[in-house]
Amino acid sequence: MTPNPIRVLIVDDSAVIRGLISKSLEQDPEIIVAGTAMNGERALSWMASNPVDVVILDVEMPVMDGLTALQKIQKDFPAVPAIMASGLTSKGAETTVKALSLGAVGCVAKPQTASAAESIRVLSRELVMMIKAVGPKNSSSPAQTRPGTSNQISQQTQTRQKDISGKQLFTKNIKFFKQPEVLVIGTSTGGPKALAELLPQIPVDFPIPILIVQHMPPGFTEILAQHIQKDSGRTCVEAKHNEPLESHKTYVAPGGSHLLIGEKNGQKVTLINQDPPEHFCRPSVNPLFRSAAEHFGNSTLAVMLTGMGEDGIEGTHDIARAGGTIIAQDEASSVVWGMPAAVACAGLADKVLPLSEIAAEIKSQCLVRA
Numbered sequence: 001m002t003p004n005p006i007r008v009l010i011v012d013d014s015a016v017i018r019g020l021i022s023k024s025l026e027q028d029p030e031i032i033v034a035g036t037a038m039n040g041e042r043a044l045s046w047m048a049s050n051p052v053d054v055v056i057l058d059v060e061m062p063v064m065d066g067l068t069a070l071q072k073i074q075k076d077f078p079a080v081p082a083i084m085a086s087g088l089t090s091k092g093a094e095t096t097v098k099a100l101s102l103g104a105v106g107c108v109a110k111p112q113t114a115s116a117a118e119s120i121r122v123l124s125r126e127l128v129m130m131i132k133a134v135g136p137k138n139s140s141s142p143a144q145t146r147p148g149t150s151n152q153i154s155q156q157t158q159t160r161q162k163d164i165s166g167k168q169l170f171t172k173n174i175k176f177f178k179q180p181e182v183l184v185i186g187t188s189t190g191g192p193k194a195l196a197e198l199l200p201q202i203p204v205d206f207p208i209p210i211l212i213v214q215h216m217p218p219g220f221t222e223i224l225a226q227h228i229q230k231d232s233g234r235t236c237v238e239a240k241h242n243e244p245l246e247s248h249k250t251y252v253a254p255g256g257s258h259l260l261i262g263e264k265n266g267q268k269v270t271l272i273n274q275d276p277p278e279h280f281c282r283p284s285v286n287p288l289f290r291s292a293a294e295h296f297g298n299s300t301l302a303v304m305l306t307g308m309g310e311d312g313i314e315g316t317h318d319i320a321r322a323g324g325t326i327i328a329q330d331e332a333s334s335v336v337w338g339m340p341a342a343v344a345c346a347g348l349a350d351k352v353l354p355l356s357e358i359a360a361e362i363k364s365q366c367l368v369r370a
Contacts, residue, residue: 006135007034007051011043011069012058012085017110021056021085024123031131040069047077053135056127057104059086059095070099081105081134081335083127086220097223100192101231105134105335109217125280133189133308133336180301180325180366181208182245182261184292186285186315188215188307190335192224194355195305199232199250201359203368206234208301210250211259211270211292213285215307218256225252241272253283260291268295279311285339289315298323301365303358304349305329307339313346320348327361328352 008031012018015038022033034052037043041064043055055073059066070082084099084107086092096107108126111118183206187194191214202210214224222238228250229236236250237243239259243251245268253259254272262271271291278284285304289312292300302319304312306329316326328340328349333356344352353361362368 002030004136005030005032006131007032007053008131009034009043009046009050009052009055010036011038011040011055011061011066012036013038013061014058017058017085020111020120021123021127024120024127025131027120027124028128031128031135040064040066040072043069044072044076047073047080052077052080054131055080055082057082057084057099059084059092059099065095067095067099067102070102070104074103083108083130083134085110093220093223097192097220097227101196101227103193106130106189107216107220109219129308130189133338178299180296181299182292182296183208183210183301183303183362183366184288185210185212185303185305186289186307186312186339187213187305188281188309188311188336188339190306191215192227193335194329195228196231197355198305198359199228199234202232202234202362204233205248206366206368207247208366209245209247210234211239211253211261211288212250213253213259213283213288213312215281215283215311216255218254221252221255225250228252239270239272241270243270245269253288256282258283258287260287261295262291263295278314279309281309281311285312286315290318293318293322293324296322296324300324301327301362303327303329303362304340304343305355305358306334306336308336309338310342312339313342313348316343316348317346325350325365327358329358330354 010018010021018036025031025033035046035050037046039061057066057069073082082104084096084104086096087110111122225236225238234250238254239251251270257272258275260271262269278286300319326349328343330352331337333354343349
């Protein structure tokens with residue numbers, strides 16, 4: 001056990017699930033299960049007298065459900081992040097997406113496997129990384145050892161053109177001012193809330209298609225698309241295979257599948273496939289960004305929002321080489337500065353901005369009036 005382990009409270013009305021989650025976390029020396037509770041009311045009572053760093057919160061519980069508990073935790077314990085654990089039901093997915101849009105930092109699907117050992121393995125892989133990403137930072141935290149300080153990032157971004165060949169530099173400088181024809185967005189931990197803030201600031205008649213990869217399990221992304229449409233007033237769908245790419249429309253990658261841009265009979269279309277995960281993710285940001293670079297080149301506008309890990313960094317390199325424009329969310333406004341940090345620290349971002357300023361920059365790039 002490390003000197004200052006991350007203290008986790010597990011809240012679920014099922015003793016079996018509480019036991020599975022506990023076992024999955026106890027295998028990591030940097031995490032300790034500080035307590036368990038069978039509903040939101042008991043969790044809040046426990047938190048009033050016990051220190052906790054991260055809460056894993058069941059969605060559907062008696063006495064006080066997860067959504068109600070989340071809102072009370074945010075009010076009474078604003079520094080404690082909550083991860084939602086949900087069954088794969090339509091009600092569970094709806095509530096989970098709402099919780100994420102309100103500020104829950106992430107979600108995991110409750111295990112569906114018959115084997116306890118397999119359930120523990122799946123939960124451990126998903127939960128441990130997320131808990132370490134959102135929990136308090138210590139000397140061994142990846143956030144403390146990531147490459148580049150703020151000053152280094154700024155310098156790398158400013159000198160990006162000096163690191164590529166003269167021919168590429170010439171192309172980049174000319175194409176930078178070309179109006180984008182597609183907007184691609186990648187995000188993970190903290191993404192639903194970031195999207196809920198960003199997309200309503202973009203006009204309903206925004207003239208180019210928007211494609212989004214949000215790391216989410218199957219069954220959740222259709223609900224996410226519905227929430228985006230309601231929040232933004234712009235048509236938003238869970239993307240389907242060989243669907244024509246339309247302006248004034250937003251597409252969300254289906255959970256469990258990669259989303260790409262392709263071409264059929266001379267028209268750009270959305271493609272869905274089951275290729276292997278990248279950076280342990282499917283959907284991954286990489287296939288979308290790579291295909292955007294291939295089919296839209298220097299008229300690609302890419303935005304990397306909050307998220308743990310480095311998914312999308314290779315695809316962002318492709319967009320940069322094609323002369324596209326890249327915006328990364330800054331550290332202060334990110335729930336987890338992982339994916340945008342990878343882009344910024346590599347010197348790939350044309351701008352690193354707070355979330356509150358990204359919509360205005362998108363509109364400026366696309367010559368859209370506020």
